[in-house]
Structures are given as structure tokens and as C-alpha cells.
Amino acid sequence: MSKISQDSAVTLHFTIKLKDGSIADSTHNMGKPAKFIIGDGSLSENFESCLIGLSVNDNKAIELKAEDAFGLPNPDNVHHMDRAKFVGDSEVEVGTIMAFSGPDGMEIPGIITEIVGDSVTVDFNHPLAGQDVTFEVEILEVE
Template sequence: MPTITQNSAVTLHFAIKLEDGSVADSTYQMGKPAKLIIGDGSLSDNFETHLIGMSKGQKRSISLAASDAFGLSNPDNIHYMERAKFVGDTQVEVGTVMAFSGPDGVEIPGIITEIAGDSVTVDFNHPLAGRDVVFEVEIVGVE
């Protein structure tokens, strides 16, 4: 039975849970496993390291510190914008995730974290940055 190595095509189910047990992301909820190639950038190197050597049918639960999962929150990724820049039907409220154009034209998601007068604080860190997580994985197939 093939085991996962660099460049393996892997089909897997996963759940990413927070410290309190709540599910942040899960393929089980979508009812469809994820497919990826080890090394294609779909998962961080650290997540992939834990998959190497696994084979079809195996399950594993991996606790990862924030620095090993989605990284620590970077203060340089928090930006303050004028409320006037949010025009039209845009809902400007705390917790709203919006797409912003990055310097290279690629859209970057940002979460509105604070509104104070005419200033809107937008956090461009990954929503799970700074959070310890449990990565539960079930290998469905390896090619």
C-alpha cells in the first residue's frame, strides 16, 4: 500500500479544531474530501510533515502550536483605513470579511476588527493566526 511522500497525490478528510473543541474548518461538513499534491502549497510545510508516511485508511490527531499552524499574528498585517473608502452597499461592521486588492492585484481577505469614528481597522492575518489548533486527518487515498 503506498505511503505519502513528497509529490504524492493525496485525498483526505480533515478537521481543524480550536482549543475549545469548536471546528474552524472541516471537509466532513462539506461531505467531500480534499485533494492535494504534497508540496503544492495547499498545506503548510508543517502540516505536510505530519502526513508523510501515512497511508490510506489511517487517521491521526495532531496538536499544533500557533507558530506551527497558521503562524503568529503579525502586527504589520493590521491596517487602519478611512471609513470613507468603504462606499456603496458595503457593510462596514466588526467581523465582516472583505476582499481587498493587494499590491500585485491579487485579492486579499481582511477582517474588520474595529471601527472608531472615521477609522476602520482591518486585519489581514490568517483568521487562525495566533491560535493553537488540533489537526485531525483521515487519509482516503494516496497515489
């Protein structure tokens, strides 16, 4: 049985749990596992190092500090926008997550954190930035 090593293509199911035990995200909900290559930069090095050596059918709970999971909130990712820019049917209210066009044309999710008069504050940090999380992984395939 092959074990996970550098450059392995890994297929796995994961569930991300917050400190209070609530589930933030899970591939089980999406109905299909995640696939990535160790070393491709899609995961933090610390998280990858926790996966190295695991084999198919292994289950492991990996506790990650915020900086090794989704990073710490970056104040540069918080923007103030003119309320007039929000047009259409969508309700502009605190807590709403909206898609914005990034500089490269890709959509970036932003969460509205504050509305004062005509100024709308939008936070483009990952919703889990700054949070310690536990990844529960189930290894399905290693190539």
C-alpha cells in the same frame, strides 16, 4: 498500499478544531476532500512531516502550535483605512469579514477589528493566526 512520502499526491478530509473543541473548518462541510502534493508549500513542513508514512483509510489527530498551523499574527498585516473607502450596501462594523483587492489583483479577506471615527482598522492575518489547532485527518487517496 502506498504510504505518504515526499511528492505524494494526497487526497484527504480534514477537520480543524480549536483548543475549546469547536470546529473552525472542515472539508466535510464543503462536501469535497482537499488534495495537495507533499512538498508543494501549501502546508507547513511540520504538518507534512506528521502526514508522512500514513496510508489510505488512516485517521490521525495532529496537534499543531500556532506557528506550524496558520502562523503568528503579523502586525504588518493590520491596516488603517479611511471609512470613506467603504462604499455600497455593506455594513461596516467590527467583526465583518470583507474581501479586498490585493496588490496582485487577488482578493484577500480582511476582518474589521476596530472603528474609530473615520478610521477603520482591518486585519488581514489569517483568522486562525496565533491559535494552536488540532487537524483531524482521514486519508482517502495516495498517489
